[in-house]
Amino acid sequence: MSAPPDIIISVHNLTVGYADQVVLQRINFEVRRGEVFAILGTSGSGKSTLLKNLIGLYTPMAGEVLIEGRDIVTAEGDDRLRLLRSFGVLYQSGALFGSMTILENVRLPLDAFTRLPELAKDLVALSKLRLVDLKVSPARLPAELSGGMQKRAALARAIVADPVILFLDEPSAGLDPITSAGLDALFKELSRNSDITLVVVTHELPSIYAIADRVILLDAERKTIVAEGNPYYLRDHATDPLVRHFFRREAI
Amino acid sequence: MSSEKTIPPGPQVHFELRKAGEGRLVLVLSGQLNADSAPRLWQELKQKLAATPATTLEIDAAGLTHCDSAGLALLYFLSTGQMTPNAQVTLSGLKPEFQKELQSFSIKDYQDLQSQQPAKPSVAEETGMAIMGMAGDLKEMAVFIGQVASALVAMPFHPRQVRWSEVLRIFEIAGVNALPIVSLISLLVGLIIAFEAAQPLAQFGAQIYVANLIGLVMVRELGPVMTAILLAGRSGSAFAAELGTMKVNEELNALETMGLDPVRFLVVQRLLASLLLTPLLTIFSMFTGVLGGVIVMLGLDFPMPMILRQLESSVQIRDIAFGTGKGFVFGIIVAGISCLRGMQTKEGPSAVGASTTRSVVSGILLIVVVDALFAALMFTLKK
Numbered sequence: 278m279s280a281p282p283d284i285i286i287s288v289h290n291l292t293v294g295y296a297d298q299v300v301l302q303r304i305n306f307e308v309r310r311g312e313v314f315a316i317l318g319t320s321g322s323g324k325s326t327l328l329k330n331l332i333g334l335y336t337p338m339a340g341e342v343l344i345e346g347r348d349i350v351t352a353e354g355d356d357r358l359r360l361l362r363s364f365g366v367l368y369q370s371g372a373l374f375g376s377m378t379i380l381e382n383v384r385l386p387l388d389a390f391t392r393l394p395e396l397a398k399d400l401v402a403l404s405k406l407r408l409v410d411l412k413v414s415p416a417r418l419p420a421e422l423s424g425g426m427q428k429r430a431a432l433a434r435a436i437v438a439d440p441v442i443l444f445l446d447e448p449s450a451g452l453d454p455i456t457s458a459g460l461d462a463l464f465k466e467l468s469r470n471s472d473i474t475l476v477v478v479t480h481e482l483p484s485i486y487a488i489a490d491r492v493i494l495l496d497a498e499r500k501t502i503v504a505e506g507n508p509y510y511l512r513d514h515a516t517d518p519l520v521r522h523f524f525r526r527e528a529i
Numbered sequence: 530m531s532s533e534k535t536i537p538p539g540p541q542v543h544f545e546l547r548k549a550g551e552g553r554l555v556l557v558l559s560g561q562l563n564a565d566s567a568p569r570l571w572q573e574l575k576q577k578l579a580a581t582p583a584t585t586l587e588i589d590a591a592g593l594t595h596c597d598s599a600g601l602a603l604l605y606f607l608s609t610g611q612m613t614p615n616a617q618v619t620l621s622g623l624k625p626e627f628q629k630e631l632q633s634f635s636i637k638d639y640q641d642l643q644s645q646q647p648a649k650p651s652v653a654e655e656t657g658m659a660i661m662g663m664a665g666d667l668k669e670m671a672v673f674i675g676q677v678a679s680a681l682v683a684m685p686f687h688p689r690q691v692r693w694s695e696v697l698r699i700f701e702i703a704g705v706n707a708l709p710i711v712s713l714i715s716l717l718v719g720l721i722i723a724f725e726a727a728q729p730l731a732q733f734g735a736q737i738y739v740a741n742l743i744g745l746v747m748v749r750e751l752g753p754v755m756t757a758i759l760l761a762g763r764s765g766s767a768f769a770a771e772l773g774t775m776k777v778n779e780e781l782n783a784l785e786t787m788g789l790d791p792v793r794f795l796v797v798q799r800l801l802a803s804l805l806l807t808p809l810l811t812i813f814s815m816f817t818g819v820l821g822g823v824i825v826m827l828g829l830d831f832p833m834p835m836i837l838r839q840l841e842s843s844v845q846i847r848d849i850a851f852g853t854g855k856g857f858v859f860g861i862i863v864a865g866i867s868c869l870r871g872m873q874t875k876e877g878p879s880a881v882g883a884s885t886t887r888s889v890v891s892g893i894l895l896i897v898v899v900d901a902l903f904a905a906l907m908f909t910l911k912k
Binding site for chain 1: 630
């Protein structure tokens with residue numbers, strides 16, 4: 278089964294959870310090519326669990342996730358490699374390898390996926406570092422960088438192999454408002470300058486309003502999606518008290 | 530004169546390199562230039578351009594329908610004349626959307642990076658650093674011994690400050706749970722030594738003295754030392770990893786700011802537990818080791834009463850006391866050094882691993898050194 282061309286990720290009847298605990302039950306949504314799509318929810322609503330199912334780290338309890346029409350759970354061999362190459366992930370903590378320099382970290386996907394000459398890999402990695410505006414020497418180790426700079430370096434690593442989808446797991450976690458606003462501007466610019474699709478997991482309202490085209494809101498109690506649409510529209514027109522509460526920070 | 534080459538597999542990128550006059554080269558690119566097609570093209574162009582001297586190179590990129598970062602890296606490399614050092618290079622026809630990304634490339638960044646590679650320190654520097662490191666380590670050790678001693682002295686006056694439940698938990702994990710492995714190893718070592726000794730002694734008809742040998746060796750040396758080494762590998766590493774993880778997670782800092790001394794809060798528990806369990810484990814190890822020897826003796830058809838009489842005559846109560854005393858000292862050493870290594874853990878993901886290794890290595894080293902000191906002490910006392 279193949280998805281319509283403008284749908285890049287489609288999720289059908291997906292149930293996710295751990296062992297005997299269901300976190301989200303039979304959810305359906307689609308992500309369109311080129312948009313900035315945000316997965317929202319309070320802590321414990323299953324945002325990160327959903328993300329890990331989307332990128333194939335966890336196996337869904339039921340249902341399927343199709344990325345460009347391919348199922349990551351069943352994809353094998355070259356198919357799986359192509360699928361993995363088609364997306365980049367910015368992990369919450371950056372997940373830079375502490376024993377490698379920034380440049381080596383950023384080069385890693387190119388080492389894994391391509392057979393470019395060494396010099397070409399360095400050139401591409403350096404150009405991405407310039408793109409994310411990392412102002413420190415790429416010969417440094419991650420531990421020598423501030424949290425914001427580590428995020429930028431990790432972002433460079435996530436986009437170095439030119440993925441079509443970029444997953445961002447709580448990009449502003451642990452960062453001050455100014456640094457995270459800077460990152461948001463970077464995401465916006467990235468989305469505008471290329472046809473990359475961004476899938477952001479977050480609960481930061483400023484971030485959501487700044488970058489997201491479309492959002493879904495998850496809820497822990499109902500174990501499902503409680504709202505879907507444009508964040509400004511949901512803020513102004515939602516009737517569900519839970520949704521109003523989230524978007525306006527009102528007491529229920 | 531013209532030449533053309535297609536790159537299999539898939540008609541991804543085509544290039545045409547032709548001479549358009551004296552010293553003038555034209556390179557026409559078309560198709561998709563991406564991470565899959567770029568490596569091959571890179572190689573071929575490098576060879577071709579090196580073989581064809583030119584004063585100008587015109588790159589026509591109008592035919593490129595798609596170009597990713599890897600492809601742009603190649604275009605950038607070509608357009609800045611890196612492959613044709615003696616030629617003037619012009620790039621034309623590149624689609625505007627690629628043009629923008631091309632500007633993020635910089636050969637200067639690359640050259641800067643090359644110059645930033647850290648210089649290797651000289652031998653003198655490295656020696657100096659190593660000595661400084663050792664001196665620092667000795668100082669930290671002295672401070673730590675002081676802290677532990679003061680905490681231990683203070684303990685009897687404030688017995689409620691010791692978390693006895695924690696002592697019990699560690700006693701169980703590091704002591705009771707270690708019984709099977711300690712007894713198995715001791716039994717086997719006892720068996721092996723008795724076997725190996727029985728053959729040469731048989732030549733002198735002195736096989737009965739295997740009992741004396743195994744008794745003395747197990748009680749005075751191997752029992753305490755093997756127990757201590759097993760403890761260092763099994764529990765010392767766990768102590769170091771546990772405290773190291775706490776250090777990395779800032780739990781040690783949290784203790785400090787709450788006015789709780791980490792030494793008193795964490796180290797004393799472990800020291801007490803190991804002080805209590807090492808002598809017990811040592812006695813157990815002596816017993817099973819001797820048991821191993823007895824099994825071999827029985828196999829050699831010596832009657833049980835005879836073996837026991839032989840053991841009785843060679844191993845005296847002060848030997849057992851000496852071995853057990855060593856166990857006490859080894860217990861303190863293992864727990865102390867592994868807690869110290871844990872608390873010395875530095876930042877970073879490999880730090881906990883490093884301090885665990887250091888704890889086991891230092892633990893075993895200290896055990897052997899102290900054991901040698903004990904042997905020397907006994908020798909002088911006997912004179």
